[in-house]
Amino acid sequence: MTEQAPTLLDVAREAGVSAATASRALNGSTRTVSAEKLNLVLQAAARLGYAPNLSAQATARGSTKTVALIVHDIADPYFSSIAAGIVDGAEAAGLTVTMAVTGRSPDRELEIVSILRGHRPHAIVLAGSRIGDDQEALADELSAYRAAGGRVAVVSQPGLPYGTVTIDNRRGADELADALVAHGYRRFAILRGPDVLHTSRDRAEGFTAGLARAGLEPVETVEAEFTEDGGHAAMSGLLDRGRGEVELVFAVNDVMAIGAMRALRDAGLVPGRDLAIAGFDDIPAAVDVDPALTTVAVPMRKMGRRAIELALAETEEPELVRLPTSVVLRGSTPRR
Amino acid sequence: MTEQAPTLLDVAREAGVSAATASRALNGSTRTVSAEKLNLVLQAAARLGYAPNLSAQATARGSTKTVALIVHDIADPYFSSIAAGIVDGAEAAGLTVTMAVTGRSPDRELEIVSILRGHRPHAIVLAGSRIGDDQEALADELSAYRAAGGRVAVVSQPGLPYGTVTIDNRRGADELADALVAHGYRRFAILRGPDVLHTSRDRAEGFTAGLARAGLEPVETVEAEFTEDGGHAAMSGLLDRGRGEVELVFAVNDVMAIGAMRALRDAGLVPGRDLAIAGFDDIPAAVDVDPALTTVAVPMRKMGRRAIELALAETEEPELVRLPTSVVLRGSTPRR
DNA sequence: CCTCTTTCGGAAAACGTATTCCATCACCTA
């Protein structure tokens, strides 16, 4: 009933040539094949609807045309933007992208790298800041992959011995603090994510450092999930406790900030007027909310593209690319 | 320098057994292997950091543990939510997801299916409503894949002879129109996408039908790109021309609606108060904008999950699953 | 006209794994 997919041999037989010739005709081999046979093979292939078995090709060649992408959560706009950049870059290089999602679990991440290694992809791209703990097991897994000729690139997770594209989280947050102080704010709360995430920690510290230069320090710090719901919950909690004299809440990423804005409105308050909000990332939705969100713009899509270029470049030294961020002030932090 | 990755044979040698035994020990074979040898092999594998070559496995077995996903744009929250559901389902079934992005180009989609077919994935899931034209070439490609034992599932694109999960776009839009008329609105404009997209057409027609039952018809219809920028541009155009007596703009999806809201604000108007807006999809951002967006809720993530279940189920008849939608009225369409 | 090179086709080996056959051995039953 379900006949088999046509193989190279079927094509060769149909064209009346050997398997070797068929193979040479159907892909860019070094060897050339006469125009006559070439046509024969091409036509036979078309007639049978032949599609080369890429797995077999991979085992024969010992290499694949595949890039593996590991993200925490593909529905998160931050990661899906990076993913889009990576897909761009991969397609430009004629590669297919395979994707795996960790759900922010380090165990799962380790497991995934191990499985992916089995695919023998051309490159592995890790996106998202990982937990610090079992750094080691993951590093082993990756260096095994690397030793066998694999390429690795990392997004936004400096400190690993691989090509890395990142931003300066501390500096971005520091500059944001600067700008907000210049706008007249004095009393800040920080909404941070789990402390194990480098990104969250660096941004919180950078912001604090910026305040310190102005002789200020945060009135309060709340820890929450790195998600929109996390931001909502944290802000609700803060409001319940009475927000005291806090004038502005800095959330370490935009989705949390947007969650916080929603909590604000749920409580009958107006973001920007009653309490100012700032985020980090400049996801697309940042301009969709009202008031538009003050944030630090991160070139996510470009980071993805750059990461894959890094992975593909056959460089010896692990290169560290820091892409610039920029503070963008919007309606959620009016001048006081 | 770059030594090769350890192979099954290396493990077998290290453990002092034959390749066959090693193979049987390292994956769920029908055959059983003595506890003693099993341990030997497992330890050897761990010692060498062995990861089975999945390509070789695939050619030997003639099947892969892979699901291919085709979407239009992974950065679009609609698709990334569906993708998240698919990844969920795939991982539950122990499958890896490979992803390809069409950028909404039918040519590219055709090309992608052809490449993907070469990967011999366990299943192919198509997400997003495709253009009607070269339906045929695509259908050929897919049925070739199917004939060779592949599974296909389709999201939101009924009419193909494959397992399909979708929603009733006409009905959803119709019910939305109903609800809005009940809210006191009488003068509507429709912001539709390119007419070749089924989704866009069905939603526009459904909305029009709903109005017709109340003896109304849309004052105006504007066509634009299916993206946020498209919505922004269309709304700007509408405002420039003078929006006349339009009371409410229905955009055929949320990202367009959100773009339209932004255009409104850019023109100094207040969405909801000066002009009501409604969308379709209920993407996460719909509750983040202010006022929150009235829309038709589509269970995107669940659609993804369901799609992969459909693909994996070995059913004869192509099943058509219609997931229910629900109108959700929010602040962007206050009662008049 | 003879060698030397180049071009091109096919047979066969290789890639890393799964699986089909045997062969061996222990154990059980009568």
Added chain:
DNA sequence: TAGGTGATGGAATACGTTTTCCGAAAGAGG
């Protein structure tokens, strides 16, 4: 104790490609 049965190990083959190697034919230079 003979024959049957079930468990287990290994040699060999298969999977669908690519690639090496060899030989034949064709053209170039003397």
